[in-house]
Amino acid sequence: KGEREENETERGLRVLDKGFLNTAVIRSQITYIDGEAGILRYRGIPIEQLAVNSSYLECAYLLIYGNLPTRPHFNTFKAEVMHHSIMHHDSEELFASFRYDSHPMAILTSAFAALGSYYAEANPSLAGQGLYTRGTPESLAIMDKQIYRLLGKATTMAAMAYRIRQGRAFVTPPVGLSYTGSFLYQMDHLGEEGYKPNPILEKALDVLFLLHADHELNASCTTVLQTGSSLVDPYSAVAAGCASLYGPLHGGANEAVIRMLISIGPPDNVPRFLEQVKKKERVLSGFGHRVYKTSDPRSFIVRKTADEVFALTGTDPLLQTAMRLHDEAMKDDYFVSRKLAPNVDFWSGLIYRAMGFPMDFFPVLFAVPRVAGWLAHWRQMMLQEGGVKIWRPRQIYVGPEKRDFVPIEERK
Numbered sequence: 001k002g003e004r005e006e007n008e009t010e011r012g013l014r015v016l017d018k019g020f021l022n023t024a025v026i027r028s029q030i031t032y033i034d035g036e037a038g039i040l041r042y043r044g045i046p047i048e049q050l051a052v053n054s055s056y057l058e059c060a061y062l063l064i065y066g067n068l069p070t071r072p073h074f075n076t077f078k079a080e081v082m083h084h085s086i087m088h089h090d091s092e093e094l095f096a097s098f099r100y101d102s103h104p105m106a107i108l109t110s111a112f113a114a115l116g117s118y119y120a121e122a123n124p125s126l127a128g129q130g131l132y133t134r135g136t137p138e139s140l141a142i143m144d145k146q147i148y149r150l151l152g153k154a155t156t157m158a159a160m161a162y163r164i165r166q167g168r169a170f171v172t173p174p175v176g177l178s179y180t181g182s183f184l185y186q187m188d189h190l191g192e193e194g195y196k197p198n199p200i201l202e203k204a205l206d207v208l209f210l211l212h213a214d215h216e217l218n219a220s221c222t223t224v225l226q227t228g229s230s231l232v233d234p235y236s237a238v239a240a241g242c243a244s245l246y247g248p249l250h251g252g253a254n255e256a257v258i259r260m261l262i263s264i265g266p267p268d269n270v271p272r273f274l275e276q277v278k279k280k281e282r283v284l285s286g287f288g289h290r291v292y293k294t295s296d297p298r299s300f301i302v303r304k305t306a307d308e309v310f311a312l313t314g315t316d317p318l319l320q321t322a323m324r325l326h327d328e329a330m331k332d333d334y335f336v337s338r339k340l341a342p343n344v345d346f347w348s349g350l351i352y353r354a355m356g357f358p359m360d361f362f363p364v365l366f367a368v369p370r371v372a373g374w375l376a377h378w379r380q381m382m383l384q385e386g387g388v389k390i391w392r393p394r395q396i397y398v399g400p401e402k403r404d405f406v407p408i409e410e411r412k
């Protein structure tokens, strides 16, 4: 379903495909999704196997470089990423310049863009246009360095955005913790000796990060590639992707789910809410997906993670409303006939809330792990055979025919 229109032009057939329902723009070896069967694989490996056996950082390597790392390769990769998690001292002023009530996604998007200004070596206009497309050992090494920096600093910048809004001092990334452990440390550390994040919450966050690491050409990844197609530096491309993810139809959905559950209130109000959805007065956030026409496979893993976290933190009254909403929608013909089922964000917001994160921080917890996916696709496009072609879609013009300019005094 979708609006399609074809126009014969001087250069051939032009197809209008609003929202890219049927347009492929690249050949990719990274992530496979079968939306009808509910299958998701990173580089061929089922997400269910990765969620149980792997870690976020290992999956980042898998997505970016194509295979699971050997132990020495993983150790080097982890050491590089963690080494690059430290921010330049000057950047603290950037974070301090935001209002206390700024949305953290606005801060993070700005921070990604600003980060590029610290590394002239990463800028193809300064370093040479073929910087990322050449594929020589030197240019690949420069590319890798920017990848380590972006992965490493994503958590640090997110933690800085978190703390600045609370008026708390920044925390230097610790040594010896996992990727998600370091992130939790930087957010929660109160200065006490020997502080360690709770291992259950650290593991839960790692699983959520792993599940959010990539999802092929969603809006934000496409934005990264569209921006990257002009051969801009990866910091600018990632900032553009981050801005795209900010929207409530994409990365903002987990925040929207909690706002929706709060507005519904107790479970008994669910039927009335669903009637409003069916009249198209409200949206059932966390349901529906452009690609999945059955349950999002990630949603089952997230449900299990939610149980582990709730066992530690205690349940949330909103969970009862969420379960009733889920159960009623899944047997309601409106949702069944439209193949609308829960996506990963239906449950992830409840976990983040149980972990104590403020609601407007939820999209940040989606953006940080997605940096791996964005970079994997960006690197693949830069190194693809035949080079990079700038992405320049066409339109079907439906405006006025040629007409003459009218001086301002004569206009009606």
Ligand code: ACO
Pocket (backbone or CB within 6 Å): 001, 248, 249, 250, 251, 253, 277, 282, 283, 284, 285, 286, 287, 288, 289, 290, 291, 338, 340, 343, 344, 345
């Ligand atoms: N609530 C109510 N109705 C919905 C929903 C929803 N969440 N999603 C789709 N529909 C309806 C549409 O109104 C449409 O109805 P119609 O046939 O009567 O016109 C029908 O279902 C088909 O939907 P599409 O418009 O084809 O869905 P599309 O692929 O364009 O949009 C999207 C997908 C944006 C995810 C949509 O389902 C949505 O808005 N969901 C809520 C937001 C959300 O959870 N986003 C997170 C996505 S996953 C992620 O980013 C990790």
